[in-house]
Amino acid sequence: MTYYAFGGFRLSSTLKEIAKELGLTASTVSRVVNSKEYVKPETRKLVLKALEKYNYMPNQTARNLRSKKTNMIAVIVPDISEGFISNIVKVLEHVLGESGYSIILCDTNEEPEKEEQYLNILLQKQIDGVIIATVSKKPDAIFKYFDKNLGVVFFDNLPNINVSFDAVITDNVKSSNMAVNYLCDLGHKKIGIIAAKQDETTGFERLIGYKKALTDHEIEISDNLIAIGDFKEQSGYDCMKTLMNRNPDMTAVYAVSSKMTFGAIKAAQENGKKIPDDISIVGFDVHDPSGLICPCITTIIQDEVNIAKLVSENIIKGIADKENSVKKKILLEANLVIGNSCRAI
Amino acid sequence: MTYYAFGGFRLSSTLKEIAKELGLTASTVSRVVNSKEYVKPETRKLVLKALEKYNYMPNQTARNLRSKKTNMIAVIVPDISEGFISNIVKVLEHVLGESGYSIILCDTNEEPEKEEQYLNILLQKQIDGVIIATVSKKPDAIFKYFDKNLGVVFFDNLPNINVSFDAVITDNVKSSNMAVNYLCDLGHKKIGIIAAKQDETTGFERLIGYKKALTDHEIEISDNLIAIGDFKEQSGYDCMKTLMNRNPDMTAVYAVSSKMTFGAIKAAQENGKKIPDDISIVGFDVHDPSGLICPCITTIIQDEVNIAKLVSENIIKGIADKENSVKKKILLEANLVIGNSCRAI
DNA sequence: GTGAAAGCGCTAACAC
DNA sequence: GTGTTAGCGCTTTCAC
16 A cells, blocks of 8 residues: 655645746746746746646635636525535536636525625625525625625525516426416315415515415415415424314415425324325425435425526626626526325315 | 615725825734734724725735635535535534634535545635545545645545544444344344445445444354445445345345435335335435435434534644644444334344 | 835736 | 736734
């Protein structure tokens, strides 16, 4: 087995050092490093050999200072351990990496204040752009950090503010509509919803879609069938209990987040309800990497890959052409993935 | 609703500009910014007001260049969408953030070559440290990037090399031992293992633990009961098929990764085997955020929070005292979480 | 207490 | 073709 001293051959030489070694000047060496013209072929060869010999690596910090670019993009998310988020982050990292960007990951743990703290640090770090799934209720607090030198793209949830900005999101109204239509078409009339915070666009729009579907099917909207949670499992559980209490005749429930779906199912099972025999369930963002969840849950699945690709595309555009890039909101369609958590009635 | 021009109040002024405004010099303003002594109280007050007025933010790029520190730590992982990894990354980000570090996330997608590519870029970016769950088979290729200016901590899988380095890992031998002991104690004699790549320490050591448990229980080790996968679901499926073919009398299987466990279960179910009635299964790293997987799988769960905390602690130490910090390997115990995928025999 | 000067490592405009 | 110079924004001696 080969023996190594910890630490390999990095000598971390500078342009100047190498130039001195060769009796040249930093400019010339720089020209070679950056493959610029106007260097005598022989000189170039000499320099290249020295670069190799000293294992030269350009110091990006110095370059950043000069170019006022860092090739770093921050990705601010509420919870990296959530499937929907980590799937998107994975693609973001991959696609943006191919364009030479590195990703600074910031997990706010769903705490709005942390978004501000992060933005403060990140701007000092001179990042080129920020991709953010915000949970903030105070768009002012966030927007004040954005200036023309920063590319910004929102995804998942949007700030509730009257300014144009770039965003890539799922058409939440349409998705919910699809989910609830599906239940209506199966013959359900008493359909509950476990919605979410109405001051977040995701929560708000998903409720709209539910109402629209009912209206389209000429089913009356009843407040008794609407419960508002906070995206987390416990609230799904609590909401489900409430809904079941209030509506003994409810035959289906639509829950607008994965964790609330899990909570709802546990509440139903605890009350002795079988899924889908006694109650049908449609979820949102329910990922099952195991493929072993039973019953297999019918759920809305967002187009994570394309969300990430479009976010990447737009942040790159936004960084390249800060002044003129037209701010736009891109809506993607989601899919209803049919499992066996719903039955016809 | 308030109206905003996109872009808030950032004026991105420099020390020099502010100094000029006040008829002072950058040094003095710098002293105030950095809360240094030797500034007349009145001057300080004046400067503070100006800093506020112009919303001064120090340019970290410039500071980095000067201080040769960036307060950035790279985290290189094979797959951020895997539960074990994202749980650890979440804690790392949180703990290291509290110490003023930002995290650059690098997902290698299990491709060893990408580790080298990343390290190359990261070193140019002058990161202070790197935390890495390597998948590389050529430790040389990685080690050559590590010098005394870089804090390095390994976790999960270790490079197979004769150099001392910092690492925090689960005691794989002991964990496997625990898993297989459990099966033995339930009375199983014909216990299969779906192990993993023997050139990765994780794969290698988990097989050792299996053998040790059998030996301790005076059960003969049979090659027929050993299948080697690659951590992924398909291989778990394939290995399970092979094991079942070769050993019709096999009553239990231990799979050393979550995805292989899922694959194995599907293969078993496809062959009409009920779990745990016909075959008992113990998995590794099987996370079920839904709590709805049935049967609930008995599995080894690593102590992710403490792994992340110890990694953080050690990378910080390693960065602070590069020369003298003693390189050490920290072994943590895992837990066997009992579900209902195993039965006594 | 404050300023002047140098320099972190690199690049680019301008000279020669 | 190559060197000289200046400067990105900041910190830190060293003078005064």
